[in-house]
Amino acid sequence: MRVANTTISDNIVRQIQQLSSQQTQLQSEVSSGLRITQPSDDSAAFGRVMGLESSNRALSQYASNANTALGISQATVSALEQIKSISDRATQIGVLGTGTEGAQAMAAYGSEVDQLIQQAVQLGNSQLNNNYLFSGTAITTSPYTTTTDAQGQITAVSYAGNTSQAAIPMSQNSSLAPGSDGATNQGLSDFINHLISLRDALNAGDTNAVGTAQNGLLDTENTIVNAISGQGAVQMRIEVNQAQQTSAQTSIGQLISDDTDADLPSTVVKLTQAQNSYQAALQSAASLMKTSLLNYLPVT
Secondary structure (H helix, E strand, C coil): CCCCHHHHHHHHHHHHHHHHHHHHHHHHHHHHCECCCCHHHCHHHHHHHHHHHHHHHHHHHHHHHHHHHHHHHHHHHHHHHHHHHHHHHHHHHHHHHHHCCCHHHHHHHHHHHHHHHHHHHHHHCCEECCEECCCCCCCCCCCEEEEECCCCCEEEEEECCCCCCCCEECCCCCEECCCCCHHHHHHHHHHHHHHHHHHHHHHHCCHHHHHHHHHHHHHHHHHHHHHHHHHHHHHHHHHHHHHHHHHHHHHHHHHHHHHHECCHHHHHHHHHHHHHHHHHHHHHHHHHHHCCHHHHCCCC
């Protein structure tokens, strides 16, 4: 049987090309550390990796949501704690006001309470990233509007937000509302109005009215304390969620690594073998290409 020279040449070239391609693939794996960079490398593993990366992107979004929710809760607690400090001082003044003799002393306390009123309104209108914290879902609306007299003194406060809460997804199956609820928001408005009543009673020297305003402050203080406590529970839920997300992302990262990362020691050995085979193929091809019919004719 005769084998055409072109057939031999084609087979040699094809073999060399295959070895070159294998060598290039192994070199890429060694340099990048990745076994898979495109679907043709391992279609089944590539499909698994695509699904895992999709899950990882979702977890990253939930992690971002958790950070946003934690920021809202922390800012809300900070404002509420400062309002609680105002309430504590106003309660002290109320006690002092019921036992103070003399209009001058009561008026001095009234001036201090007037400053507390302005601070409370400012804290009630606190913002985070240009969004009001105590407006419910009406985050672009200033929640506490004031009525003032001719001297610019605040005489009443009303709530302009709503009672809804924005829920933020924490996972595929859960969400939470990190901000203050409608009862708290309205309670802050009541609290500021009790401060106004206390100031007016002190300025008028009316100890009975001071006592009434004091009772109102104590009632609304419970709302503030409960709100701070509730935000503590919200923050705990967020932190537990963040820990779960971190654990899940670590697990997914390991699964992706298992499918995509090259086994470097094994790959280096394969690369060396491929390089040796490639060099041997080139040498064989060079020898075969030099062979002609003259090599088989007897010398005369």
